[in-house]
Amino acid sequence: MTEAPPRAGAEFGHATRPRLSIARGEGAHLYSADGRRYVDLGATHGAGSLGAVPPAVVRAIQEQAATLIHLGSGYESPVRTAFLERLLGLLPPSFARIFLSNSGTEAVEAAVKIARSATGRPKVVATRRGFHGRTLGSLSATWRKELREPFEPLVPEFVHVSYNDPAELEAAVDERTALLLLEPVQGEGGVHVGTPEFLRAARAACDRAGALLGFDEVQTGLGRTGRLFAFEHSGVVPDLLMLAKSLAGGVPIGATVTTAEVEARFRGSHHSTFGGNPLACAAGLAALDTFVREHLAERAARLGAVAGPVLAGLPVEKVREVRGLGLMWGIELRDRAAPVLATMEADGYLAINAGATVIRLLPPLVVEESDWLGGLAALTRAVAHG
Numbered sequence: 001m002t003e004a005p006p007r008a009g010a011e012f013g014h015a016t017r018p019r020l021s022i023a024r025g026e027g028a029h030l031y032s033a034d035g036r037r038y039v040d041l042g043a044t045h046g047a048g049s050l051g052a053v054p055p056a057v058v059r060a061i062q063e064q065a066a067t068l069i070h071l072g073s074g075y076e077s078p079v080r081t082a083f084l085e086r087l088l089g090l091l092p093p094s095f096a097r098i099f100l101s102n103s104g105t106e107a108v109e110a111a112v113k114i115a116r117s118a119t120g121r122p123k124v125v126a127t128r129r130g131f132h133g134r135t136l137g138s139l140s141a142t143w144r145k146e147l148r149e150p151f152e153p154l155v156p157e158f159v160h161v162s163y164n165d166p167a168e169l170e171a172a173v174d175e176r177t178a179l180l181l182l183e184p185v186q187g188e189g190g191v192h193v194g195t196p197e198f199l200r201a202a203r204a205a206c207d208r209a210g211a212l213l214g215f216d217e218v219q220t221g222l223g224r225t226g227r228l229f230a231f232e233h234s235g236v237v238p239d240l241l242m243l244a245k246s247l248a249g250g251v252p253i254g255a256t257v258t259t260a261e262v263e264a265r266f267r268g269s270h271h272s273t274f275g276g277n278p279l280a281c282a283a284g285l286a287a288l289d290t291f292v293r294e295h296l297a298e299r300a301a302r303l304g305a306v307a308g309p310v311l312a313g314l315p316v317e318k319v320r321e322v323r324g325l326g327l328m329w330g331i332e333l334r335d336r337a338a339p340v341l342a343t344m345e346a347d348g349y350l351a352i353n354a355g356a357t358v359i360r361l362l363p364p365l366v367v368e369e370s371d372w373l374g375g376l377a378a379l380t381r382a383v384a385h386g
């Protein structure tokens with residue numbers, strides 16, 4: 001029997017829209033199947049912070065693949081132990097335990113389960129415009145109605161409060177609250193930067209009510225905002241920290257980091273077959289070394305500071321607001337983002353949206369300054385044209 005040829009549109013959920021096909025990459029450059037070069041300003045959705053094929057990660061994957069690809073979590077593996085210790089070494093000393101999974105949404109699911117179990121409470125307070133993933137628990141914390149409604153009823157006892165409104169948050173976090181879950185900078189919701197006052201109020205409300213504070217740093221983590229972890233900007237340390245995306249240099253991984261005290265209160269079990277597999281841990285170890293060795297958080301801060309004045313100069317008749325930190329920017333237009341993105345793509349720059357009217361820039365932290373400036377210039381041209 002001859003095999004059927006691959007069909008365009010065979011992937012679930014993507015059949016209606018023709019998409020650019022990317023065949024390979026190098027650094028912040030992505031190449032289409034017909035060889036055209038593009039600059040990645042967000043095409044890897046923040047998971048490609050180290051670029052398309054980070055050499056140290058490639059080497060680590062190659063070596064680990066030839067050594068041991070998979071091992072269940074019932075066994076110790078030297079590379080997993082080394083990765084866990086390396087990650088903890090980059091975090092404040094209160095953090096002592098890590099649950100490893102395969103994606104951002106799983107990192108959030110684990111946090112919700114840990115918080116409910118450890119506190120014996122049902123309620124989760126999340127934020128309007130927040131995004132935490134698409135499996136049912138994470139989706140229950142996600143705000144956007146069109147993402148939630150087709151799948152209702154979702155998990156009960158999730159409520160949403162306004163982002164950057166300390167009073168509303170303080171009123172919502174009570175003695176029934178297990179977890180207050182938020183992004184220190186909201187990403188998918190349009191790039192909104194949490195104020196230090198709001199984040200400090202979040203910590204205080206949790207301490208007062210005996211709830212756990214969870215920061216979803218799936219998008220902001222690992223240097224993106226100009227600090228290795230976005231919570232460092234405010235100094236507010238959560239009880240649960242969720243990481244994924246760029247943590248293993250583009251290899252699927254999720255991590256839920258917590259304290260020994262929280263673990264001691266946890267009842268029940270949580271597990272993942274592939275979570276913490278040696279291949280992802282080897283990639284993660286090489287990725288963490290690269291973030292630190294190449295000072296990529298500092299680089300994000302420096303390139304972000306270059307972007308600020310350029311983006312502030314965009315015409316007010318086209319742009320409602322510009323928000324961002326490090327190499328994470330949202331440009332809220334007065335009109336739809338799609339035509340501007342299409343013009344940028346035709347110009348060789350791949351940016352993404354965050355909702356209908358926000359252009360989002362999430363370039364690899366290794367982007368060459370000339371490509372970054374080129375991207376800002378392409379955006380400026382596309383906004384003027386669109």
Ligand SMILES: Cc1ncc(COP(=O)(O)O)c(C=O)c1O
Nearest residue numbers: 103104105131132133187218219
């Ligand atoms: C803040 C945040 N949390 C969770 C997720 C879900 O991550 P994943 O797509 O890996 O499940 C995302 C994805 O964009 C995210 O930005």
